[in-house]
Amino acid sequence: MSSLPLSHDDYCAEIIARTDALRASLRGADLGATVPTCPDWTLRDLAVHVGGAHRWVGEIVRTRATEEVTDEQVPRFEPEGDDPDVLDAWLAEGAAETVRALREAGPDQEVWTWAWERSTGFWARRMAHETIVHHADATLAAKTDYEVPPALAADTIEEWLEIVAFARSMGDPEAAELTGAGRSIHLHATDVPDAEWLIEFGDDGFTWRRAHEKATVALRGPLTDIMLVFNRRLGADSDRVEVLGDAELLDFWLERASFG
Numbered sequence: 001m002s003s004l005p006l007s008h009d010d011y012c013a014e015i016i017a018r019t020d021a022l023r024a025s026l027r028g029a030d031l032g033a034t035v036p037t038c039p040d041w042t043l044r045d046l047a048v049h050v051g052g053a054h055r056w057v058g059e060i061v062r063t064r065a066t067e068e069v070t071d072e073q074v075p076r077f078e079p080e081g082d083d084p085d086v087l088d089a090w091l092a093e094g095a096a097e098t099v100r101a102l103r104e105a106g107p108d109q110e111v112w113t114w115a116w117e118r119s120t121g122f123w124a125r126r127m128a129h130e131t132i133v134h135h136a137d138a139t140l141a142a143k144t145d146y147e148v149p150p151a152l153a154a155d156t157i158e159e160w161l162e163i164v165a166f167a168r169s170m171g172d173p174e175a176a177e178l179t180g181a182g183r184s185i186h187l188h189a190t191d192v193p194d195a196e197w198l199i200e201f202g203d204d205g206f207t208w209r210r211a212h213e214k215a216t217v218a219l220r221g222p223l224t225d226i227m228l229v230f231n232r233r234l235g236a237d238s239d240r241v242e243v244l245g246d247a248e249l250l251d252f253w254l255e256r257a258s259f260g
Helices: 008-026 043-063 084-105 120-142 150-169 223-230 247-256
Strands: 038-042 184-189 196-202 205-209 217-221 242-245
Touching: 008 043, 008 084, 008 120, 038 043, 043 084, 043 120, 084 120, 120 150, 150 184, 150 196, 150 205, 150 223, 184 223, 184 247, 217 223, 217 247, 242 247
Parallel strands: 184 217
Antiparallel strands: 184 196, 196 205, 217 242
């Protein structure tokens, strides 16, 4: 499997596809139910967060913003009222408008981002993975099925590693603790060839690469489940995955690999 990111069009298509899947999970569900992986949110809060993020990015891209856009500057940043049908239409419309803006701009337009790369391509990838992970949250709350294509699951892992490394470079106190020479984590997907990562700790941070090598601790299982554990959407103690070696090191990573 290639470690290169997907194309701009692929990410745009995934924003739509994953939003549609999220909407399907919401239909008939109790929107007041607590989201187990985001316990401060109800299912409706989660949906509004995702839809608001889409519209916020859409406004950044549409206006070619060079500075951060506030929520107040985003048209229809939140849906009106509590009607589930209104929420559904609002989600669909926001995703479609954002993808339209991303496709019109292409991947190389310079715009404001909070990250290491200031481009519309960054936002297409970020919103695809934002929606992928929060769709998982929604399925846990709504008790519906969850699937993600292997290439996207792998790229979600890659992007999260990049985000945690960026957080560390920006002085995030939790990510700053991800050091310790001589220790390593091996992620090993059992259902997709070559979907493996080796995360190696050093005195000044961590690095990663695609590799099949012995490590201090290994996390093994289906690629989607590896991705969900890595994004703290599935417990490392789940019977869907296997932890071999120093489980405390994996817990150390999961507790500190955060951003925001």
